Amino acid sequence: MSRIVFAFVACGVLGYAAIATAKPPRRALEVSVQTGYGLVLGNNGDRSHELESRNGGASVAVGFAYRSPYLFVPWAETGWTALQWNRELPKAREFAGQAPSTSRLTTTYLLFGPSVEEGIFRFRAGMGFYHQQVTSSFAGHTITPSTWDMGYSLSYGVRAHDGPRYGWGLETYALLMSESQLAYLGIALRVWGNAWVDLR
Amino acid sequence: MLSSRALHWILVAAGVTLPACGLVTGSTERVVHPRFENGGMLASATALNRESSRLLEGLWDSTEGGTLLGSSLVVHSSPDYLSIFGNRDATYAVLEAGCLEDGQLVLEGYYRTAVDTSTGLVRLFVEPAEAAQSICSGPTPNAPFQMVGAFGTDNDTPDQKLTLERQRLLPAAPATMVIAHRGGCRSSDDCGASENSLEVLRMAQRLGADRVEVDVQVTSDGVPVLYHDASFGPLLTTGSYCKGAVSDFTWAHVTQLCSLLYGEPVPRLDDALRTVVEETELVGIWLDVKTPTGMGAALPLVRKWNQIAADRGRNLRIVIGLSTDELISAWLGLTQTDVECLVELGVDDLRRTGCRVWAPRWTLGPMASAVAEVTSEGRAVAFWTLDEKQFIDLFIKEAKPTGLLTNRPGLVLQRSYWATIQAEGDVPP
Numbered sequence: 001m002s003r004i005v006f007a008f009v010a011c012g013v014l015g016y017a018a019i020a021t022a023k024p025p026r027r028a029l030e031v032s033v034q035t036g037y038g039l040v041l042g043n044n045g046d047r048s049h050e051l052e053s054r055n056g057g058a059s060v061a062v063g064f065a066y067r068s069p070y071l072f073v074p075w076a077e078t079g080w081t082a083l084q085w086n087r088e089l090p091k092a093r094e095f096a097g098q099a100p101s102t103s104r105l106t107t108t109y110l111l112f113g114p115s116v117e118e119g120i121f122r123f124r125a126g127m128g129f130y131h132q133q134v135t136s137s138f139a140g141h142t143i144t145p146s147t148w149d150m151g152y153s154l155s156y157g158v159r160a161h162d163g164p165r166y167g168w169g170l171e172t173y174a175l176l177m178s179e180s181q182l183a184y185l186g187i188a189l190r191v192w193g194n195a196w197v198d199l200r
Numbered sequence: 201m202l203s204s205r206a207l208h209w210i211l212v213a214a215g216v217t218l219p220a221c222g223l224v225t226g227s228t229e230r231v232v233h234p235r236f237e238n239g240g241m242l243a244s245a246t247a248l249n250r251e252s253s254r255l256l257e258g259l260w261d262s263t264e265g266g267t268l269l270g271s272s273l274v275v276h277s278s279p280d281y282l283s284i285f286g287n288r289d290a291t292y293a294v295l296e297a298g299c300l301e302d303g304q305l306v307l308e309g310y311y312r313t314a315v316d317t318s319t320g321l322v323r324l325f326v327e328p329a330e331a332a333q334s335i336c337s338g339p340t341p342n343a344p345f346q347m348v349g350a351f352g353t354d355n356d357t358p359d360q361k362l363t364l365e366r367q368r369l370l371p372a373a374p375a376t377m378v379i380a381h382r383g384g385c386r387s388s389d390d391c392g393a394s395e396n397s398l399e400v401l402r403m404a405q406r407l408g409a410d411r412v413e414v415d416v417q418v419t420s421d422g423v424p425v426l427y428h429d430a431s432f433g434p435l436l437t438t439g440s441y442c443k444g445a446v447s448d449f450t451w452a453h454v455t456q457l458c459s460l461l462y463g464e465p466v467p468r469l470d471d472a473l474r475t476v477v478e479e480t481e482l483v484g485i486w487l488d489v490k491t492p493t494g495m496g497a498a499l500p501l502v503r504k505w506n507q508i509a510a511d512r513g514r515n516l517r518i519v520i521g522l523s524t525d526e527l528i529s530a531w532l533g534l535t536q537t538d539v540e541c542l543v544e545l546g547v548d549d550l551r552r553t554g555c556r557v558w559a560p561r562w563t564l565g566p567m568a569s570a571v572a573e574v575t576s577e578g579r580a581v582a583f584w585t586l587d588e589k590q591f592i593d594l595f596i597k598e599a600k601p602t603g604l605l606t607n608r609p610g611l612v613l614q615r616s617y618w619a620t621i622q623a624e625g626d627v628p629p
Binding site for chain 2: 105
C-alpha cells in the first residue's frame with residue numbers, strides 16, 4: 001500500500017514539474033522518478049539447501065537535484081529495491097519435517113551526493129543509508145527483522161530526450177552496501193522534470 | 201584550475217575505484233589452519249595417551265628457531281593435544297603426538313601468530329630415541345631430552361629449524377586462572393573456529409584456557425543462544441537473510457538463516473553446556489547474559505547442567521555474569537539463589553548480590569587494595585579483558601587476581617606460569 005502511495009506522490013510531483021516551465025532554466029529544482037531492474041553480487045552463506053533463488057529484482061526511486069551554473073549538481077534520492085529472494089529446505093535436523101523456508105531481502109535507501117553532467121551524459125557518486133529488511137517464513141512463523149547499513153552509489157546516465165519541461169533517459173547504477181558487502185547493479189528508465197525554476 | 205572535463209574524468213575514475221574499495225575493505229578472509237597432506241606422519245602413528253603427553257609438559261626454551269615462539273615456552277597438555285605457548289607475538293602451536301613403529305615420537309600440527317595472520321606447519325621429534333621410546337611406553341625418561349624439527353609457512357613443508365630444550369617442569373599451578381573470552385577467542389582472532397561456537401569451546405583448552413566466558417542472547421521464542429551482539433550481522437555471521445535483532449528471530453529461523461563466520465551453526469546455550477560437560481575438561485563457564493530475559497532463560501539450563509556435572513563428578517562451576525544495574529535488579533528479584541553469580545560493576549554491588557566473583561574492567565587499573573580486600577572475603581577476582589603482555593604481567597604482579605579473561609589464553613598461561621616461577625625464585629639460567 002505504501003508503495004502505491006509512493007508512486008502516486010511521485011507521479012504528482014513529476015506531473016507538476018512537467019508543466020512548471022517551458023524555458024531552459026538557469027537554476028532549477030529537478031524532480032525525477034526512475035524504475036529499473038538489477039542483479040545482486042555478494043550473496044553469502046550456506047546455499048546447499050537452496051531450492052530456488054533470485055539475486056536482484058525491481059527497483060523504484062524518486063530523486064531531487066538542484067541545477068545551477070556551477071559544475072556540481074547536488075542531488076538526493078530515496079528508493080526501494082528488491083535484493084534477494086530464496087526458498088530452501090530446512091537445514092537443522094530438528095526441523096527436517098518442515099516446509100521449505102521462503103526469505104526475501106529488500107532495501108529502502110536514502111542517498112545524496114554530487115553529479116557532473118556533460119553533453120548527454122551524467123555521472124553521479126553518492127553515499128548514504130540503506131535500511132535492509134528481511135521477511136522470512138519458516139516453521140509456522142514469519143519474521144521481519146531489519147538493519148541499517150551505510151554505503152555508496154554510482155551511476156552513469158544518458159539523456160535520450162531533454163526538453164524544456166521534462167526529459168527522459170537511461171541510467172546504469174550500482175548500489176553498494178558496505179557492511180553487508182552487497183552490490184546491486186541495475187539499469188533504469190529515468191524521467192525528470194523541473195519542480196521549480198529561476199527564470200531571471 | 202581543473203577543467204570541468206578533467207573533473208569529470210576524475211569522478212569517473214573514482215566511480216571505478218570506490219566500489220572496489222567498498223567491496224574489498226569489507227571482505228573477510230578467514231585464516232585456515234594448515235594440515236599435513238594425507239594426515240602426515242601421524243596417520244601411521246599410535247596416538248600418545250594423556251599420561252604420556254604430560255611427560256612432555258614443562259618450561260622449554262628454543263635453541264634454534266627462536267624467532268617463531270620466543271623464549272620461556274610453556275608446553276601444556278590437553279585431551280589429545282600438546283600446545284606450546286610462547287612470549288613472542290602471542291604465538292602458539294597446537295600439536296598432536298604419536299608413536300611411530302620405528303620408536304620415534306613425532307609431534308605434528310600448526311602454529312599461529314596471534315598478532316597477525318601468520319600460520320604454518322610444525323613437525324617435531326623427541327630426541328634422543330631412548331627418551332622417545334621411554335615416553336611412548338610410559339615411564340619418565342631418565343636423561344634430558346629435546347624436541348627437534350622444523351616449522352614452515354602456511355601449507356609449505358616445514359623447512360626452518362626448530363629445536364626446543366626443556367628447562368624445568370611446570371609449577372603445580374599457574375599464578376592465575378585463564379578464562380578464554382567468547383568461548384576461546386574472538387572470530388577476528390582467527391584461532392580456527394568462530395567465537396561462541398561449539399568448536400571453539402572444544403578448542404579452548406588447546407588454546408591455553410581452563411575456563412571460558414560465553415555470551416548469551418535470547419530468540420523471540422525464548423531460546424538462549426551463544427551470540428555476543430544484540431543483532432545478527434556480517435561481523436559475526438554469514439547468511440544473506442541473517443540481519444537484524446536476535447530477539448526478532450525464532451530459533452527455527454536462526455538455524456535456517458544464520459551461520460557463524462567459520463560456517464558453524466549458532467549454538468543453543470543448552471548445546472554449549474552439554475559440549476563443555478561432555479567433551480572438555482574445562483572447570484568454569486562464565487555466562488555473560490546480556491538481558492534479564494536472557495538470565496531468566498539461562499537459569500534453568502544452569503541448574504540442569506550443574507546437576508548433570510555433579511552427577512558425573514565433574515569439577516565445573518557455571519557462573520551467571522551480571523554486567524548492568526538492570527541485571528543486578530533482576531538477580532536480586534530472584535527467589536531461588538542456587539546458582540553462582542559474578543558482578544562486573546563495583547564492590548558494593550558484589551556484596552549486595554552476594555556473588556562470589558568480582559570481574560572488573562581492566563582499564564580501571566590493577567586496584568591492588570580492592571582486589572586484596574575482596575579476595576580476603578573468600579571471593580574471586582577476574583579482570584576482563586587482557587591481551588597485551590605488559591598489562592598481563594602488570595596485573596598478575598600487582599593485583600594478584602584469581603583469574604584473567606583474555607582473547608589470548610596461551611599468552612596468559614605462559615605469563616602466568618612464568619610469574620609463578622619468578623615468584624618461587626627458580627628461574628632457569
